[in-house]
Amino acid sequence: MKELIQLVKVMLVEKKLIMLSILLGFIAAISSVGLLGSGGYLISQAALHPPLYTLTVTIILVRFFGLTRAASRYAERYFSHKATFSILGRLRVYFYDKIEPLAPALFSSYRSGDLLSRVVADVEKLQFFFLRVFYPPLVMVVVFITTGIIIYTFSVAMAVVLWIGFLIVGVALPTIFTYFTENIGSNLRQKRSQLSVEITEYLFGFTDLRTNLRLSEKKNTIEKVSDELINEQEKDGVVSGSGESVSLTLAYLTAWVVLVIGVIYVDRGTLDGVFLAMLVLVTLTVFESATPMAAIPGHMEESKVASRRLFQITKQEEKPPKKAEVSPRIPTDQPLKVKFQNVSFTYPNAWRKALKNVSFQVNEKRKIAIVGASGSGKSSLFNLLLKFYEGYEGEISLGNHCLHEFREEEARSLFSVVSQENHFFNDTVRANLLLAKPEATDDELLNVLSNVSLSQLSLDDVLIEKGLSLSGGERQRLAIARMILKDAPIVLLDEPTTGLDSITEKEVQSVLWPHLEQKTVILITHRLVGLEKMDDIIVLDKGEVCEQGSYDELIEQKGPFYDLKRLELEKVM
Numbered sequence: 001m002k003e004l005i006q007l008v009k010v011m012l013v014e015k016k017l018i019m020l021s022i023l024l025g026f027i028a029a030i031s032s033v034g035l036l037g038s039g040g041y042l043i044s045q046a047a048l049h050p051p052l053y054t055l056t057v058t059i060i061l062v063r064f065f066g067l068t069r070a071a072s073r074y075a076e077r078y079f080s081h082k083a084t085f086s087i088l089g090r091l092r093v094y095f096y097d098k099i100e101p102l103a104p105a106l107f108s109s110y111r112s113g114d115l116l117s118r119v120v121a122d123v124e125k126l127q128f129f130f131l132r133v134f135y136p137p138l139v140m141v142v143v144f145i146t147t148g149i150i151i152y153t154f155s156v157a158m159a160v161v162l163w164i165g166f167l168i169v170g171v172a173l174p175t176i177f178t179y180f181t182e183n184i185g186s187n188l189r190q191k192r193s194q195l196s197v198e199i200t201e202y203l204f205g206f207t208d209l210r211t212n213l214r215l216s217e218k219k220n221t222i223e224k225v226s227d228e229l230i231n232e233q234e235k236d237g238v239v240s241g242s243g244e245s246v247s248l249t250l251a252y253l254t255a256w257v258v259l260v261i262g263v264i265y266v267d268r269g270t271l272d273g274v275f276l277a278m279l280v281l282v283t284l285t286v287f288e289s290a291t292p293m294a295a296i297p298g299h300m301e302e303s304k305v306a307s308r309r310l311f312q313i314t315k316q317e318e319k320p321p322k323k324a325e326v327s328p329r330i331p332t333d334q335p336l337k338v339k340f341q342n343v344s345f346t347y348p349n350a351w352r353k354a355l356k357n358v359s360f361q362v363n364e365k366r367k368i369a370i371v372g373a374s375g376s377g378k379s380s381l382f383n384l385l386l387k388f389y390e391g392y393e394g395e396i397s398l399g400n401h402c403l404h405e406f407r408e409e410e411a412r413s414l415f416s417v418v419s420q421e422n423h424f425f426n427d428t429v430r431a432n433l434l435l436a437k438p439e440a441t442d443d444e445l446l447n448v449l450s451n452v453s454l455s456q457l458s459l460d461d462v463l464i465e466k467g468l469s470l471s472g473g474e475r476q477r478l479a480i481a482r483m484i485l486k487d488a489p490i491v492l493l494d495e496p497t498t499g500l501d502s503i504t505e506k507e508v509q510s511v512l513w514p515h516l517e518q519k520t521v522i523l524i525t526h527r528l529v530g531l532e533k534m535d536d537i538i539v540l541d542k543g544e545v546c547e548q549g550s551y552d553e554l555i556e557q558k559g560p561f562y563d564l565k566r567l568e569l570e571k572v573m
């Protein structure tokens with residue numbers, strides 16, 4: 001329930017549209033009651049053959065209610081859907097704003113398929129919260145009160161029957177159906193989320209699954225989960241369908257009881273027979289606004305769970321990292337030094353430290369390599385520098401400022417990153433390059449492409465997602481083109497040539513290094529080729545710095561670096 005209250009708070013930003021929808025919903029419902037009531041009265045009066053002028057007022061009333069009903073129903077649909085789409089838009093922005101600063105730490109808690117399903121499908125599901133859960137009961141209560149008072153002036157017994165009918169259809173039935181829908185709803189959601197996870201894994205792992213001959217196995221799993229989902233949807237359909245039919249039956253039953261009471265009263269002479277049709281039709285019509293109540297439990301349950309799942313992701317925000325209010329202004333065109341002082345770090349939910357008391361300094365324009373076996377903590381250093389994770393001990397500084405002083409965007413603007421796997425979007429070469437420098441002109445882009453020996457590409461060439469239409473070497477050179485365009489003072493290289501053959505590796509290196517002269521460079525690698533040109537090498541082992549020095553010093557020292565180098569050479573032989 002707490003989540004729904006939170007949801008309502010976000011929704012209330014659209015209070016004008018919400019009020020308008022409720023008001024128009026009420027006018028439409030009461031006009032329906034008025035139309036059928038005055039219609040019933042007109043027919044009864046007409047049957048008595050009165051002079052035509054006595055019917056004029058009733059005819060005008062029928063026309064008035066008819067037109068008002070049509071216009072207000074249209075306006076109600078228009079404004080309620082407008083409110084719904086505005087609310088959904090706001091919710092998407094709200095959740096995106098909350099989630100964005102939590103990435104990539106978020107991926108340690110959620111599988112990407114599940115996250116996708118939460119942010120897309122769960123927000124989508126919330127459209128029914130306003131349309132089916134939030135405002136129809138408000139309209140229903142006001143319409144019943146108004147109609148109950150009108151009927152009361154004719155007969156107390158009829159009004160009591162109407163109110164009993166209302167309590168059964170509008171309150172008791174939805175409560176009973178809540179019980180049934182809870183179970184079905186939770187299975188349905190579980191299956192939907194499972195299907196989303198399976199499909200996402202199928203798409204992301206397509207190549208691996210195919211090469212390992214596991215494609216059909218995965219397909220079968222997807223089909224099985226899909227069948228289970230269909231099964232749950234069928235059950236859900238049966239429950240919500242029966243909810244509606246039971247409500248309708250009870251509404252007709254109430255109208256029958258009103259008719260029977262009316263007949264008795266007319267027989268006794270306590271009610272004028274001309275009002276009988278009007279009262280029965282009014283009773284029938286007023287239930288139009290109560291029958292949607294049967295669908296409320298299902299939608300309510302779905303909205304409750306959808307909002308719980310959504311707010312759960314953002315809950316990590318409750319212990320937010322220290323956020324800098326104003327970032328120090330550092331010119332991005334000047335070299336910058338980087339310093340780690342006794343930095344220790346444990347990933348959220350991890351049981352051991354990824355970094356332990358790491359200290360090193362890279363002065364302006366210096367180039368250092370950080371080497372170590374897989375899992376030694378190399379990427380974790382970049383994760384902290386780029387502020388993907390907070391909550392470390394010790395101090396990291398850029399220039400003369402502590403990293404905590406920088407806002408995320410400002411800190412990231414000081415780095416260019418070239419990694420082993422750079423992402424390219426399914427868009428033109430131009431769009432993929434402008435990502436690094438949105439204001440760059442075509443001439444500038446073409447110049448950079450020629451600098452990285454990619455003159456054969458046109459700016460309008462469209463890349464397949466992840467740059468799969470390019471060779472590995474071309475992808476890396478395109479990533480270097482982005483780095484040149486961004487022109488940040490610190491360059492982070494994360495195994496930029498791993499996976500390339502030695503000729504392509506040489507080509508990429510020859511394109512890369514001339515552009516790094518004026519930059520502070522940190523290279524992380526587990527391969528020890530070409531490290532002679534680095535000013536300093538830091539060797540990490542299980543998150544700790546175990547050795548540091550120039551290439552020659554480390555070779556001479558015959559320590560861990562020397563051992564790693566020897567092992568690598570042995571492997572090559």
Ligand SMILES: Nc1ncnc2c1ncn2[C@@H]1O[C@H](COP(=O)(O)OP(=O)(O)OP(=O)(O)O)[C@@H](O)[C@H]1O
Pocket residue numbers: 108347348349350353354372373374375376377378379380381526
């Ligand atoms: N998101 C994460 N959540 C929990 N633990 C993590 C996470 N990322 C890394 N680790 C752990 O932190 C330690 C250091 O990992 P890191 O990725 O920094 O090593 P690495 O030297 O860069 O490895 P590789 O060369 O394979 O990329 C490892 O024990 C790893 O399991």
